[in-house]
Amino acid sequence: TKVWKHSTIIHEQNLAIEEAAALLRDQQVVAFPTETVYGLGADATSELAVQRIFDAKGRPSDNPLIVHVGDRKQVEQLVTDIPPVAKQLMDKFWPGPLTLVFPSNHAAAENVTAGLDTVAIRMPSDPIALEILLKTDRPLAAPSANRSGRPSPTDADHVIQDLDGRIAGIVDGGPTGVGVESTVVDCTTEIPVILRPGGVTKEDLQQVVPNVMVDPALANQEGQPKSPGMKYTHYAPESPLWLVEGDDEFFKSQLHQLIEDEQRVAVIASRELAGQLDHDNVTSCGSRERLSEVAGHLYSALRYYKKAEIDIILCESFSEKGVGAAIMNRLRKAATQKITQY
Ligand code: TXA
Ligand code: MG
Numbered sequence: 001t002k003v004w005k006h007s008t009i010i011h012e013q014n015l016a017i018e019e020a021a022a023l024l025r026d027q028q029v030v031a032f033p034t035e036t037v038y039g040l041g042a043d044a045t046s047e048l049a050v051q052r053i054f055d056a057k058g059r060p061s062d063n064p065l066i067v068h069v070g071d072r073k074q075v076e077q078l079v080t081d082i083p084p085v086a087k088q089l090m091d092k093f094w095p096g097p098l099t100l101v102f103p104s105n106h107a108a109a110e111n112v113t114a115g116l117d118t119v120a121i122r123m124p125s126d127p128i129a130l131e132i133l134l135k136t137d138r139p140l141a142a143p144s145a146n147r148s149g150r151p152s153p154t155d156a157d158h159v160i161q162d163l164d165g166r167i168a169g170i171v172d173g174g175p176t177g178v179g180v181e182s183t184v185v186d187c188t189t190e191i192p193v194i195l196r197p198g199g200v201t202k203e204d205l206q207q208v209v210p211n212v213m214v215d216p217a218l219a220n221q222e223g224q225p226k227s228p229g230m231k232y233t234h235y236a237p238e239s240p241l242w243l244v245e246g247d248d249e250f251f252k253s254q255l256h257q258l259i260e261d262e263q264r265v266a267v268i269a270s271r272e273l274a275g276q277l278d279h280d281n282v283t284s285c286g287s288r289e290r291l292s293e294v295a296g297h298l299y300s301a302l303r304y305y306k307k308a309e310i311d312i313i314l315c316e317s318f319s320e321k322g323v324g325a326a327i328m329n330r331l332r333k334a335a336t337q338k339i340t341q342y
Pocket of ligand 1: 034036037038039040063064065066097099101113116118119120124142143144145180181182183184195196
């Protein structure tokens, strides 16, 4: 695996991007930064290239991929129709952390869409991602660049941990900003539906589409989620994650109980709670008053503790306002147990 280091990217960015684009045109897979998480890219029109993504990640083949584009013309080449609401959302939020589901014209390889009649597309805002897309001059399928089931990568080191030796290259652009994946919105229905909460919040979407709905499968965990990826175990740290819903006193009582029971416990918490704890293994994700900061540090916190050293990771719950909806969606999926006060 060739790694183009961040320091090199700054000084010789064009060369790294040229080489990455050449590999992608040659049907190889290359990891690159986006503003959300690192993506594992491959030519979305090539069945062979896309198969290499599934092989490298160990990803189930019934879970479709997001196609990334560098300009609007590439969207037209992939869809039968651009619904008016999709046009409005593209105008407002692209480039950025919003994926839209369109009716597919099947120009994307069959394994990108897992045989569905729809195709998910987004235009990332990260300048390196955009440059790679424009230089490659093809739409690129790109799931998060982690082994399937692991926390998504927000740093090139996370990609190296998971995929070194399994892919052709990694473009290191430093840490990503948003930290959680894009929001997925289905635009093929009468009323658009949020299938996955992410970097663009429901409140943001309501500015443009006041009647946007949330997939009921997200709320009740019952039934078949429409976004196929939502049914798999995801984002799991090495040790079991216990998610605590309650006030700070309740959290402290749970922590003390586990310590008394001689469990080796690590904590993931806000700065506010972390500051109240007299304990060795505490990672703060940022202030609970600034959820975008928490989102930015979440996945690296989930990757931090090694199973040989820690029996249980005790994690604070956050507000579901704004990007908090995405944070809590990921934590609920990562958790093996929920401990609720009320
Ligand atoms: O921020 C992101 O979206 C990152 C970066 C790399 O762009 N990518 C990402 O891709 O998160 P991935 O493959 O890890 O997640 C794709 C999600 C899955 O939940 C999948 O089920 C859903 O999008 N999806 C893909 N195609 C779909 C479709 N046609 N209909 C409904 N959901 C779809
Ligand atoms: Mg993923």
